Amino acid sequence: MNPAILQGQRLAWSRLNLTRSPVAPIVAVSFVAVVAGLERIEQPLIAADRALTGAACGLALPLVVLALWQRLAPAERLDTTLLPLSRLGFDRRLSALGVFTAVGAAAAVMGAILAATAVMMARGAGDPGLSADLATSAWIGALGGAVYASWLGLGVCVGPRGGGRWALLFLDAWLGTSSSALALVWPRAHLRNLLGADAVLALPQATAVPWLLLLLALAILGALARTPR
Amino acid sequence: MSAVVTLQGLLAGELVLAELRLQPGLNPILARPALGATLVALLVGQHKNRTGTVTVAGRDPRHSPALRARMPALFAVEPKLPGRTLRDGLSASLGGSDAADRALAAAGLRSWGQRPASRLSPEERRSVALATALAWKDPLLMALYDPLANTPGIDRDWVVGRLRELGEAGVTVVAATASVRDALALGGDPWVLAQGSAHRVGTTTASPAGGGETTLMVECAAARRLGGLLLGHPDVLGLGYDEIAAPRRLLVHARTLRSGSLAITSGATTLGVSLSALRPEPPTLARMETTAAAAARAATPPRPLAPTDPSAGWTVAKPFGLEPPPPPPPPPPLAPADPTSEEQDASDLHHATDDGAAPVATTERERGA
Numbered sequence: 001m002n003p004a005i006l007q008g009q010r011l012a013w014s015r016l017n018l019t020r021s022p023v024a025p026i027v028a029v030s031f032v033a034v035v036a037g038l039e040r041i042e043q044p045l046i047a048a049d050r051a052l053t054g055a056a057c058g059l060a061l062p063l064v065v066l067a068l069w070q071r072l073a074p075a076e077r078l079d080t081t082l083l084p085l086s087r088l089g090f091d092r093r094l095s096a097l098g099v100f101t102a103v104g105a106a107a108a109v110m111g112a113i114l115a116a117t118a119v120m121m122a123r124g125a126g127d128p129g130l131s132a133d134l135a136t137s138a139w140i141g142a143l144g145g146a147v148y149a150s151w152l153g154l155g156v157c158v159g160p161r162g163g164g165r166w167a168l169l170f171l172d173a174w175l176g177t178s179s180s181a182l183a184l185v186w187p188r189a190h191l192r193n194l195l196g197a198d199a200v201l202a203l204p205q206a207t208a209v210p211w212l213l214l215l216l217a218l219a220i221l222g223a224l225a226r227t228p229r
Numbered sequence: 230m231s232a233v234v235t236l237q238g239l240l241a242g243e244l245v246l247a248e249l250r251l252q253p254g255l256n257p258i259l260a261r262p263a264l265g266a267t268l269v270a271l272l273v274g275q276h277k278n279r280t281g282t283v284t285v286a287g288r289d290p291r292h293s294p295a296l297r298a299r300m301p302a303l304f305a306v307e308p309k310l311p312g313r314t315l316r317d318g319l320s321a322s323l324g325g326s327d328a329a330d331r332a333l334a335a336a337g338l339r340s341w342g343q344r345p346a347s348r349l350s351p352e353e354r355r356s357v358a359l360a361t362a363l364a365w366k367d368p369l370l371m372a373l374y375d376p377l378a379n380t381p382g383i384d385r386d387w388v389v390g391r392l393r394e395l396g397e398a399g400v401t402v403v404a405a406t407a408s409v410r411d412a413l414a415l416g417g418d419p420w421v422l423a424q425g426s427a428h429r430v431g432t433t434t435a436s437p438a439g440g441g442e443t444t445l446m447v448e449c450a451a452a453r454r455l456g457g458l459l460l461g462h463p464d465v466l467g468l469g470y471d472e473i474a475a476p477r478r479l480l481v482h483a484r485t486l487r488s489g490s491l492a493i494t495s496g497a498t499t500l501g502v503s504l505s506a507l508r509p510e511p512p513t514l515a516r517m518e519t520t521a522a523a524a525a526r527a528a529t530p531p532r533p534l535a536p537t538d539p540s541a542g543w544t545v546a547k548p549f550g551l552e553p554p555p556p557p558p559p560p561p562p563l564a565p566a567d568p569t570s571e572e573q574d575a576s577d578l579h580h581a582t583d584d585g586a587a588p589v590a591t592t593e594r595e596r597g598a
Contacts (some may be wrong), residue, residue: 199354
């Protein structure tokens with residue numbers, strides 16, 4: 001692997017170091033578990049759907065990914081975060097790619113855990129459809145985590161201190177819940193479609209994964225374009 | 230390999246610079262803190278928002294990772310070091326643990342090797358970055374911000390010696406500082422950034438008024454009494470004294486170095502006190518900037534405002550191809566007046582107005598008599 005990409009991954013893992021302070025993931029998982037349990041009490045038939053589209057992938061997942069970026073690049077732009085590598089002569093773009101892969105992997109794992117927690121608490125251990133739903137929801141959560149990691153990572157490259165991440169998070173929450181054309185470019189909309197909620201412009205569910213992958217690729221390319229060599 | 234550094238038409242934050250060309254060797258630069266910090270970041274390709282060009286050995290460091298690998302730097306604020314210990318963090322920069330150990334030992338920081346990298350204070354991170362920069366293998370350009378200040382644990386004289394060695398070896402060393410004293414310690418005439426230009430200024434001749442005004446520092450037990458005595462001296466322009474922070478120190482601003490020294494020594498003799506120290510203080514940064522700005526203006530040739538040929542006089546433009554109007558004829562000279570004959574004057578006046586009209590009364594006697 002290219003040494004700059006490898007160094008970017010190492011830098012990201014050293015800064016993330018979730019074992020040192022796992023407060024954010026623990027709080028997020030606990031929150032999803034409680035909400036999913038309450039949904040099961042209230043409306044058991046649709047509790048899993050509501051927990052997934054609401055607490056898990058609608059609220060906890062974007063905030064956990066934001067927390068990951070805050071730990072990696074606190075109040076600074078991505079090229080500033082890469083200073084320890086760029087001053088040694090590593091290509092900043094390749095190092096940024098390494099950072100994105102590391103954060104994307106961590107966010108994917110968190111997304112899978114949050115989705116699985118929501119399904120388990122919403123369905124219960126005795127539900128016959130639990131295992132199938134667990135597997136499906138886990139990969140959807142993982143994909144959602146990876147897409148949010150790249151999306152908010154693009155925001156980290158915007159603004160003097162990477163404040164674009166907050167703007168993208170807010171716009172995604174605001175515009176991504178609708179089903180109009182305004183929601184096309186936001187990950188939330190296609191994630192909801194994939195989880196069985198309202199589809200953007202009545203697009204079929206099969207288009208959700210290609211759209212999410214397209215948004216992931218565009219976000220990474222945009223972030224790399226904003227990062228100088 | 231030597232590198233010429235060229236900066237042209239720069240506008241980056243507060244830094245405005247028309248042109249600056251730095252040759253290999255030690256280049257002290259006097260600039261305000263914000264300007265110096267921005268300059269260092271620009272030179273090593275770490276500043277994003279800029280217009281203008283920065284080239285090192287003909288290439289832009291912002292877009293050349295290979296160039297950046299040969300340009301160690303010391304920033305105003307150093308980021309946290311990677312790695313578990315300091316030694317681990319430096320190993321990546323210097324190519325191995327042995328090199329890291331040697332760099333720390335050379336800078337007098339041998340005992341810091343096993344310290345956690347994340348627990349260093351901002352000043353200690355600067356010390357480590359300076360030690361790293363000075364131990365860099367085959368550097369092309371070295372850009373340092375305030376290398377003689379805020380670097381605990383490192384001997385200042387050692388840094389000066391090392392920088393001079395690197396300069397003599399052909400490395401382009403840029404040391405930006407806001408301290409005139411530090412610039413003097415590095416040696417030579419520093420560059421001074423002022424009002425968009427960079428100019429080399431001799432610290433011994435920095436005197437905007439050209440009158441040789443200077444500031445002297447005096448240390449004696451009766452500094453306050455001496456100050457009181459010097460206040461009325463014609464060659465003393467001003468005094469500075471802080472009874473709390475430095476009760477034995479007096480700053481005397483004098484017309485010239487000689488007259489100030491004489492005033493101080495004669496005052497000490499009058500009071501019967503001995504002087505512990507008497508030395509000129511280096512000029513302030515503001516004075517250096519003023520001198521540099523004046524030198525920059527003097528170096529710019531003035532634009533001519535008048536025709537160079539004095540016999541040409543003023544020329545009148547010809548509107549629409551017409552000839553200019555001829556100059557008016559000079560008025561006829563007046564007849565010289567005879568002050569002894571008033572009647573002759575009156576007769577002359579009457580003759581002058583004798584065109585058939587009634588004579589004009591021109592004297593009071595005629596009017597009211």
